[in-house]
Amino acid sequence: GEDVEQSLFLSVREGDSSVINCTYTDSSSTYLYWYKQEPGAGLQLLTYIFSNMDMKQDQRLTVLLNKKDKHLSLRIADTQTGDSAIYFCAEKVTYNTDKLIFGTGTRLQVFP
C-alpha cells in the first residue's frame, strides 16, 4: 500500500541546518514534493523532485532522494525563525492520477 512517514518534531538553533526526513513505500512514485504550512494557513509548495533525480538545490533548500531506500530529505541551510512551520512531504504515484499521498508532517521549531 501507499504510505509516507515523517518524524513529528524537529528542534534546531537559529543559524544551524535543519534536515527533515521522509520515507515512502511506493516505488512507482513519479514526483515527490515538500510543502510548508504555517499556523492556521494552507500549504505552500517549497520544492519538488522528479523520481529520476538524486538531488535538487534551490537557494537554502536541498532535496536528496535515495530511491533504493525510498528516502527523501529536505535540508534547510542557515535556518531562521521564520522557517518554523510544519513541513509535509508528498508523493505522486503515477501519471494517471492526481492523487498525492501526504506524510504526517514534521513540526520544525527554530529557537534563538
Next chain:
Amino acid sequence: DGGITQSPKYLFRKEGQNVTLSCEQNLNHDAMYWYRQDPGQGLRLIYYSQIVNDFQKGDIAEGYSVSREKKESFPLTVTSAQKNPTAFYLCASSPIAGAGYEQYFGPGTRLTVT
C-alpha cells in the same frame, strides 16, 4: 490577484446540520481537490475533480458531497452523516490533471461542529 479563496475561515455548526464550504479559484486550473487535516495527521483526500461536471471519491469520501458545475468553483458539503466533521479543510487546484503540476492550496476553513 490570482489564487484560491476559501470562505469562511472559521465555521461553526450544530450537530445534525449540513454545511457547505466554499472554494473558488481564478487560476483557470482544470483540477480541484478537497482535503481534510486533523491534528498530528497528514492531509487526507476527500474528493477531487479533473474537469467540470466530473469528480471522483478520494480516500475518505463518506459523509461528504461535492459538485463541479463551474471550472472555478468546487464546493464541499459536509453532511450530517459525517461522524466526526470537526477538522481543518483545505481546497487545492492544479493546472492540468496528471503530470507533475503542483497543487496550489487555499488558506483553509476550520469547521467546528458541536
